[in-house]
Amino acid sequence: MRPSGRAPHELRPIHFTRHYTQYAEGSVLVEFGNTRVICNASVEDRIPRFLKGTGRGWITAEYGMLPRSTHNRMGREAAQGRQGGRTLEIQRLIGRALRAVVDLAALGEVTVTLDCDVIQADGGTRTAAITGSYVALVDAIHNRLKKRAIAHSPIHGQIASVSVGIYEGTPVLDLDYREDSTAETDMNVVMNEAGAFIEIQGTAEGHAFRMNELQAMLELAKNGITTLLAQQTEVLARN
Amino acid sequence: MRPSGRAPHELRPIHFTRHYTQYAEGSVLVEFGNTRVICNASVEDRIPRFLKGTGRGWITAEYGMLPRSTHNRMGREAAQGRQGGRTLEIQRLIGRALRAVVDLAALGEVTVTLDCDVIQADGGTRTAAITGSYVALVDAIHNRLKKRAIAHSPIHGQIASVSVGIYEGTPVLDLDYREDSTAETDMNVVMNEAGAFIEIQGTAEGHAFRMNELQAMLELAKNGITTLLAQQTEVLARN
Amino acid sequence: MRPSGRAPHELRPIHFTRHYTQYAEGSVLVEFGNTRVICNASVEDRIPRFLKGTGRGWITAEYGMLPRSTHNRMGREAAQGRQGGRTLEIQRLIGRALRAVVDLAALGEVTVTLDCDVIQADGGTRTAAITGSYVALVDAIHNRLKKRAIAHSPIHGQIASVSVGIYEGTPVLDLDYREDSTAETDMNVVMNEAGAFIEIQGTAEGHAFRMNELQAMLELAKNGITTLLAQQTEVLARN
Amino acid sequence: MRPSGRAPHELRPIHFTRHYTQYAEGSVLVEFGNTRVICNASVEDRIPRFLKGTGRGWITAEYGMLPRSTHNRMGREAAQGRQGGRTLEIQRLIGRALRAVVDLAALGEVTVTLDCDVIQADGGTRTAAITGSYVALVDAIHNRLKKRAIAHSPIHGQIASVSVGIYEGTPVLDLDYREDSTAETDMNVVMNEAGAFIEIQGTAEGHAFRMNELQAMLELAKNGITTLLAQQTEVLARN
Amino acid sequence: MRPSGRAPHELRPIHFTRHYTQYAEGSVLVEFGNTRVICNASVEDRIPRFLKGTGRGWITAEYGMLPRSTHNRMGREAAQGRQGGRTLEIQRLIGRALRAVVDLAALGEVTVTLDCDVIQADGGTRTAAITGSYVALVDAIHNRLKKRAIAHSPIHGQIASVSVGIYEGTPVLDLDYREDSTAETDMNVVMNEAGAFIEIQGTAEGHAFRMNELQAMLELAKNGITTLLAQQTEVLARN
């Protein structure tokens, strides 16, 4: 039995709030149960140095947690003067995942930054951040299309992400904090709308996992992501 | 005429949402119009080095803005590796203002940190942060009283804060961004429930201000703060 | 009775030494009693990025304390790898105050940096720094006029600064360290030659201050600043 | 055809040099073809703060590249004042992988640090680092057993790591730089001697990969790791 | 002919002002011509970690230049967030030189920090700093003797320092900035009262120097230091 009473293949309630803040070109509050992440997409007329002269744009991400998004207060990274390894790892993952579905040449010479700030953390903050950022990115691109800054959308695919793991011997979908903190295996999966993998990051926390366990987890992930993709589509269909 | 259509002595709509996040001992979303700040109060069993052995506790604050809380994206301070001068100035002000109404000896050997994170900025973020932090602090102290960690509240006063300024020659209360960015004078005032001053910070941006202008601004501030104090009291009276 | 034996409205002996060092375009050692601050004005042919293309110049300030300017040795900020919040707050104040009397367009595309380094601290270092920096700035501008780099002085006003506070229940002027460290209220005031306010920063350290106390302090400040302005004028009149 | 002429399932020549430097408790130069990494295991009588009082030890890793281990000189991280995101990500991976086969309670209150320094990089530096660090760790533990600091080895498993990917449409094993820089998919796999997974990190660089491609890559990885484990065993069997 | 008109073996006018600031246990303004350095000696009841439990004390130094101590304004190291290599090199030299004449066991468990801050730089700041710091250190130790914190002085020797170099083919003593910036060779020498060397740091700037040139420079240094030692003795003999 999962602490939350959910079935192994059951997602938490998922919610997207578009236009959450008023300035960002795309702004989404995404909720995976009690996990709440603000995903703001900012479009800026600048490109990183290594792209100068290529005509291509860039998609990048930054991630942060409010100090008291967690059970115990974490030190504020700005006050500590450096972002920790976990933060850098997550923001690299978010940027990489989104770039997989964007034609950077068609984007034009702009940088889109996805700022993912965790208001409340109950497991799965990076998967919620990726899933919400996709929606924020689409809104930011729509904004550019509406302004006729570009003629066609450079987004050529759709992505969502979910965590899977093995909790008390059972493969489960979308772990919350209570599961995550004791899971034997923890895996984050990013897939596209064609059911193919963009990213797999699996770690044996308790014991090494076997091929059949891997396959059971990937099956759960695929089903969860299918649902998430449908929910993204639905929320984006609203005006 | 103010850009918002408000009368010179009129506050923006003020709103407090208590228990905004689930982990912090006190958690308040405060809204001064479109300015939205999360104020989380965390109680930790540690004290700064300079208080070791004194039996006293400490109240401190940290302040941050989400990168896209503003019209244009600001660099993330954690990524830049340092907090800017404005950030340090504001968080020092918030901490100082709250310490003015707390008996640190009666608080016991704990540190209460007020994390003020700006979700959306439309002027007056520091005054909203102080006003909301007071409510979060009271909730955090109630939490300690309920747990019987302390027998009596160490809070011996009530504070709120508002900005005043001179906009197109007229003294006005609670400036929004459009006013703030062009005001000739900008002043932040913190007062207590007895109508006395905790902090005054006034800056001539355009032209130097005279004693009669100062007095007009302080009168506006006093009235605005009286209203804010009443709203704090009302929201704290709810269960 | 004040520890120094001064009357409540009495300034400490004030002294300005112009041309204190040989390289800076303006160089002043300012003394407020035992408080000694070197104020060096440097004119450089560069402007900050945000002014590029505007034709305007910039006035800025940096502040530091020698590690043993104080009773106990403070850590050297350069060795600690960061300037503290108090330092940043003070240098922002100094720059802001001086910009209030300079026409940045008439200044031309240069940056004037006021380096205020405290050799010995006995209270009031920031007010001494502002008051001395004004003299250093005037000398630096004279230097530019003499070189015919500009035709007219861009300085359109005069400023000085002093601290006031409430010490053992009495409003007093120009607090020294012994007063400052126990004062119930501490306020720094910057005024111009027309008797108008450029900046007011007042903090209740012990108990909140009432409107009549504020007025008494501002009256003391006004008188003190009138004297300081006259002394600046006198020292600048010498060759 | 692979640029190196290797068959898709073929590893590069693998070489371990034990006792490579004279001070470290375990010191291994590991070579995967032209990729050369020094793995030094240091045992120190200290434990991280979060383990104080638990009686447990810790295994951690640090990773670095000599500035000219690569085609073009990279900036030295020590001179830049911070380790990059990639560095932090890799050293977290190495530490996590090794902790998976060590009983930290049986290790005793020491920290073992694996310093992995890349002398020459030709793809697969992180998998070489993990594979070489395992050998260095065993040597460091043998050293402690010989000194009778511990009675039994806390190492309860064996790990090795290799990269796999899809290069010009074909799944290949142990990518060198020429393959890595153009591969459509890149995956790093850590497995134990029982053929179970410790870590999987797969990224679609060019196009998303499908389940059958994933399985082909994991099969290659398993065979490669079986060979690497045998080579570790052989080199450790020598005196 | 030297730019200053001095003879090759001639020192600049040397001046020591003891008790220059009021808080430091030893405080000396040292002047070598236009080079002016404040040397403050602070005695603190703490020792570095590596001396814990040894009963020994420590002598260390920190060095800084006011931003406008030089012809052109240098960036403030505190603002840049790091001390440069030259600064670290000089402060290591000053500390090492002074430790050569102090019995650290007899000093007791205190740290004496020599803060050397350059007010005006005209060549030879490090040699002035060493020479002035010796006087400040003696005053700080006298202060401890007077307070009976120690029974006997731990200072067992006397040191002074001067620069020598080859300027336009001629060996010269105590180079000023105009000489220093074009000298072919630059050497800093620290000697004790017995005429033996504590430190020699010589660098060929223009062309390599030969043994006979080295000897000529060392002879000049010895004579200059003899004079400096006599002047230290004289100034310390005054009350």
Added chain:
Amino acid sequence: MRPSGRAPHELRPIHFTRHYTQYAEGSVLVEFGNTRVICNASVEDRIPRFLKGTGRGWITAEYGMLPRSTHNRMGREAAQGRQGGRTLEIQRLIGRALRAVVDLAALGEVTVTLDCDVIQADGGTRTAAITGSYVALVDAIHNRLKKRAIAHSPIHGQIASVSVGIYEGTPVLDLDYREDSTAETDMNVVMNEAGAFIEIQGTAEGHAFRMNELQAMLELAKNGITTLLAQQTEVLARN
């Protein structure tokens, strides 16, 4: 008797391995006994800001030690976020020494960086680094000559470096760690092929050294450097 059994004037076995890594324009592993340093010379098409427009190039150096190049593990400077004073001092010395034999105008607008990374430290790492860097620099310049990037070598001299000291009262050459850690005097000398000095850095660790001791040490250094220069010449003569 020296701990190693060497005669006072005897160098340790010296070995140079050219082309040690495959990417650098010059790459040398230099061994002075058990001291092993990789010296990589990188040529890059950029020059420092202060040389813009002068047509001149630049030679610089960076120095680092692997954390376990020493008896006890040292903290990794990249992880600590700053290079220590000793590191900066050494890399400044290496760069300065090499610039002494290069005509920077003839070098052309490139920067050559010598990365000296210590794999194993047994005393004399900086002298080995200088001696090995000279060989790496020559190889890098040959590389440029072969590519016809320049027509003539800008190297107009040859340098090598060795340490000397006074160990148990006897002047000795090329100190190893056991000698270095207890030597009364430690001196690093850089000389050119004409027997003239490029750099002398001597420090009295135990007692001040007299002129005759200085001369004995310089004599030893000269003989040692003569041998090192010959060995550089020999290894460079091989294809």
